[in-house]
Amino acid sequence: MTIELRVLDPSRWDEWFGKLELAFGGVRTSPEERALFHDLTECERSIVAWDGDEIVGTAGSFSFRLSVPGGAVVPASGLTMVGVQPTHRRRGVLRAMMRRQLDDVRAAGEPLAVLTASEPEIYGRFGYGTATFAASAEIDTTRVRLTVPEGADGVALRAVEPEAAMEACEAVYARRVTARPGMLERRPGWERHPLLDPEGERGGASPLRCVLAERDGEVTGYARFAVRPDWDAAGPKGVVILRDLEALDPASYGALWRFLFDLDLTCTIQTGRRPVDDPWQHMVSDIRRCQVRLRDDLHVRPVDLGAALTARTYALPVDVVLEVTDPFCPWNEGRWRLTGDAKGASCERTADAPELRLGARELGSAYLGGISLSALAGAGRVEELRPGALAGASAAFLSDVAPWLPHGF
Numbered sequence: 467m468t469i470e471l472r473v474l475d476p477s478r479w480d481e482w483f484g485k486l487e488l489a490f491g492g493v494r495t496s497p498e499e500r501a502l503f504h505d506l507t508e509c510e511r512s513i514v515a516w517d518g519d520e521i522v523g524t525a526g527s528f529s530f531r532l533s534v535p536g537g538a539v540v541p542a543s544g545l546t547m548v549g550v551q552p553t554h555r556r557r558g559v560l561r562a563m564m565r566r567q568l569d570d571v572r573a574a575g576e577p578l579a580v581l582t583a584s585e586p587e588i589y590g591r592f593g594y595g596t597a598t599f600a601a602s603a604e605i606d607t608t609r610v611r612l613t614v615p616e617g618a619d620g621v622a623l624r625a626v627e628p629e630a631a632m633e634a635c636e637a638v639y640a641r642r643v644t645a646r647p648g649m650l651e652r653r654p655g656w657e658r659h660p661l662l663d664p665e666g667e668r669g670g671a672s673p674l675r676c677v678l679a680e681r682d683g684e685v686t687g688y689a690r691f692a693v694r695p696d697w698d699a700a701g702p703k704g705v706v707i708l709r710d711l712e713a714l715d716p717a718s719y720g721a722l723w724r725f726l727f728d729l730d731l732t733c734t735i736q737t738g739r740r741p742v743d744d745p746w747q748h749m750v751s752d753i754r755r756c757q758v759r760l761r762d763d764l765h766v767r768p769v770d771l772g773a774a775l776t777a778r779t780y781a782l783p784v785d786v787v788l789e790v791t792d793p794f795c796p797w798n799e800g801r802w803r804l805t806g807d808a809k810g811a812s813c814e815r816t817a818d819a820p821e822l823r824l825g826a827r828e829l830g831s832a833y834l835g836g837i838s839l840s841a842l843a844g845a846g847r848v849e850e851l852r853p854g855a856l857a858g859a860s861a862a863f864l865s866d867v868a869p870w871l872p873h874g875f
Contacts, residue, residue, distance in 0.1 A: 469522065469559055471566050474512035478521075479504060482514055485521045489549030490584070496664035503547075506655050512547070513566055515559050522554040525563040527571070528875055531651040532580060535835045535865045536779030536808070537644040539651050542578040543571040543769075544875050564592045568769060568795055577774040578833075579767045582874050586762050593794050595831030597766040598648045598869045601742045604757040605727075605735040607706075611751040612727050614720030621679050621686070621721035628661050628676040634685040635660075635676070638712050639872075646741065647778075647834040648764055648869035659873055660690060660710055670694050671707055677725060679718040687713030689722045693732060702731035708738075710872065719745065739763070741870040742836075764871040766830040771798040774833065775813035776806075781835075783807040784862035786855055789820035790829065798826055806862070821855035824848040835865025 474482055483503070487494055495503075507526060515523025528544035545567060550559045571579050583589050586596065626634075636657045643649045650656075663674040671694035679687035689711040695704045706726050713719035723746050726735055742760060747753055768774040771790060785805045792798040803816040822839070828847050831837045839860035842848045850856040 468517075469554075469557075469562060470516045471562060472514050472516060474507075474509045474514050474526075476509045478514070479507060479509065482512070482521060482524055483507075483547075485551065486524045486547050486549045489524070489551060496666060498664045499662055502655075502658055502662060506659075507547075511543075511570065513563050515550075515554075515563060517554065522551045523559040523563055524549045525567055527567060529576075529653070530580070530875075531653075532578060533643050533645075533647050533649045533651070534778040534833070535647050535781070538777055538779075539644065540578060540774070540777045541574075541576040542580050543567070543574070543576045544650075545579055545581040546875050548581075560588075561592075564794075568592070568767075571769045572795070572797070575770075577768065577770040577777060579769050581765050582763060582871070583765055586765070589765055590827055591794070592767070593792060593826040593830065594765040594767040595827040595829070595833075596762045596764075596837070597831050597834045598762075598764040598836055598871050599742050599760045600739040600763040600871065601744060602738045602740070602759050602761070603736070605737070605750070606733065606755045607727050607735055608733045609752065609755050612720075612724055612746075612749050613751070614724050614749060615716035617715075617717030618720040618724060621681055621718050623721060623725055624678045624680060626676050626678055628663075628674050628690060631676045631678055631688065632657055632661065634678060635688045635690070635712070638685060638688055638714060641714060642712050646867050646870055647836070647865050648871050650872065650875075659875075663692075668692065671705075674709065677722065679713060679722050681715075681718060686715055687711070687718035687722050689726060691726065693729065695731065703734070704729075704732035706732050706735045708735060716745070720749065723749065739871070739873070741868050743868040764834075764869070766833050768798065768826055768829050768833065769795065771826065771829065772802065772813045772815075775802070775804055775829075776811050778811065778833070778835075779808050780806040780811060780862040781808065781864055781866065782858070782862045784811075784859055786859045787816055787818045787821045788829075789823040789851070790826060791823070792826035795826065804859075819851075821850075821852040822848060822859060823851055832860075832863045834869035835863055836869040839863055
């Protein structure tokens, strides 16, 4: 078998995307989602694996900018739409596409590659490390009380059609990006992603709804949600399905959550893909009745290690020599001296004695500040070579707020 990798011809997009659907079980994507991803696909960054005249593999990249600790927004390639046909698995097709993708990312000068994984064990061997987790919850609003921050009573709420509110919501979102590592700066076209609402995928819920929070005539937050009505012999037991919520201040944030808690004919709020340190968890009376669950979300891979570590800041002063192993991107291997603090950083090649030994995957996990180097060392994945080096570096890498990916790609 000879596999040839080519750049996607835009005229073959439907065939290419159809093969992706087949790799994921053959269920056809809704027309709305298909149209959106047709428009968002960067064909010049998308790969087709051919076996003769048959498409047997797909992969693409989105040109993202990702927020990192310190507030910088850094170029990052978002690996997406990866699939291999069942007839061609375990024949090196995925490895060849990953090799091509990371070489292309390096050539484009992007320090980072990121992805969300259908199966997390796949991508560790290519140097991607789990860097963020997403929290989901099922809140029993009949048993859980909510205490909102001071000033929430002064926030006005206004129901608006999601499409009509899109510009106002995007303005709020844009102001939130640099406040939390892991958020994606939305390029043109991506503002449509949160509004995807195919009727066939609502599962009995209402169409998407939107409420704006306003203070002194300024939009200071929004919530987008749906309601799934339900009843039993005891009465109504509808479910509020929260899609996304952002706010610029605690009062607006609290007012939006109180609105969701108080919706008539409902007794449950279901959330998905929220930050693990989402403040609502400190506003509720009984966190046990909120059934909070975590799962891995964004996976990060340093492609240009020096540039990536230089792009972020560090919570405490750090001066450490890292010995990095990276067999899949060998240009990153070797010793690097990282020096930095809350104002800036540099990461340069060095011949000095190493103080920590770790792989690119571990640096990817620690990069956004949500997973500590000490925890990874406890799992045997980081080795301390100089006593004291681990504690100092681990504290420096951490972020004050948990990193979070607001939506998939």
